[in-house]
Amino acid sequence: MNQVQLGSSDLKVTPLCLGTMTFGEQVNEASAHAILDRSLERGVNFLDAAEMYSVPARAETFGATETIIGNWFASRPGARGKMVVATKVAGPARGMDWIRKGSPDLTASDIVQACEDSLRRLQTDVIDLYQIHWPARHVPAFGVAYFDPAKDKPVSSIEHQLEALDGLVRAGKVRAIGLSNETPYGVHEFVRLADQMGLAKVATVQNPFCLVNRTVENGLDESMHRLGVSLLAYSPLGFGLLTGKYDQSGTTGPDVPAEARIAKFETVRKQRWGRPEALAAARRYNALAREHGLTPTQMALAFCYGKWQVASTIIGVTSVAQLDENLDAWGTELSPELLAAIDTIRWELRDPAL
Numbered sequence: 001m002n003q004v005q006l007g008s009s010d011l012k013v014t015p016l017c018l019g020t021m022t023f024g025e026q027v028n029e030a031s032a033h034a035i036l037d038r039s040l041e042r043g044v045n046f047l048d049a050a051e052m053y054s055v056p057a058r059a060e061t062f063g064a065t066e067t068i069i070g071n072w073f074a075s076r077p078g079a080r081g082k083m084v085v086a087t088k089v090a091g092p093a094r095g096m097d098w099i100r101k102g103s104p105d106l107t108a109s110d111i112v113q114a115c116e117d118s119l120r121r122l123q124t125d126v127i128d129l130y131q132i133h134w135p136a137r138h139v140p141a142f143g144v145a146y147f148d149p150a151k152d153k154p155v156s157s158i159e160h161q162l163e164a165l166d167g168l169v170r171a172g173k174v175r176a177i178g179l180s181n182e183t184p185y186g187v188h189e190f191v192r193l194a195d196q197m198g199l200a201k202v203a204t205v206q207n208p209f210c211l212v213n214r215t216v217e218n219g220l221d222e223s224m225h226r227l228g229v230s231l232l233a234y235s236p237l238g239f240g241l242l243t244g245k246y247d248q249s250g251t252t253g254p255d256v257p258a259e260a261r262i263a264k265f266e267t268v269r270k271q272r273w274g275r276p277e278a279l280a281a282a283r284r285y286n287a288l289a290r291e292h293g294l295t296p297t298q299m300a301l302a303f304c305y306g307k308w309q310v311a312s313t314i315i316g317v318t319s320v321a322q323l324d325e326n327l328d329a330w331g332t333e334l335s336p337e338l339l340a341a342i343d344t345i346r347w348e349l350r351d352p353a354l
Contacts, residue, residue: 018323019316022317025056031319040083050065051117052133069085087130111132111164131178133180141183179204188223209304211282213351234314288345299334
């Protein structure tokens, strides 16, 4: 895999990124280390974490993922120097009262303290890419389809958050900065203020992108392209819907394995990935993949891997076998006829997991 540059930063990463939110919940530390070993062995140099991980988020596992990664670095001399490490500061609590006592804001001091805590857990001197996990202001995200001005509340400004991030870069604690679950307005405002004030420029935006959620293509892709900001695509398999494993059942029925990721996420099932419309659309795409001699996983990943909008695709796994399957899909090419058939389904069903 050729490496790609993230935005205007000096970070060069593989077009596949290892997502680690399962570490500490579905994946124990020994298994996580085996996955990290295999990922490095197969040439992936990019991993993504967050202070709130593992998920589903619980007070007992807050920071567990970063701690597991930090222990891996400590036990694998030289590994840290081979990896580009991304992590995130959580936005306003969203019901998680163990994060900054449930604060409804994300202040400049919150960002600085969270970074210090992540550095300690990761056992490193610098975070390569530090991201705001979701905006402090009200935005249509996590299954919310529409912006509602009535839901706006006083929060820290983008300017103050950007100044805090810039301070971390100038202090040498962060190499580049990014956003997540952002809108075109947010990306433009962060970039505008950086240019106006001479502050660190956003290099990346990490948003959902997959066959059942292509909302990035509804205008955010143009903003990012013209502003020189790279997309990190998360949930390329639609929370498992696009693997085909739920094709013969509902996502919440008794026949869903208890260890399945979607079975553990009560909130998620009520949001985008658990919608009946999302499952129905996934089944259409999965059937299309089989008609063309591909597994649903191969087609869904190849779709993301081949999109011009995507700089790096974040793959989340619970085993080395899953990791190998996801990596083996790299290089799979979808024919023009298949891509046209995918677009036909999208035109009919749009983005049911937005």
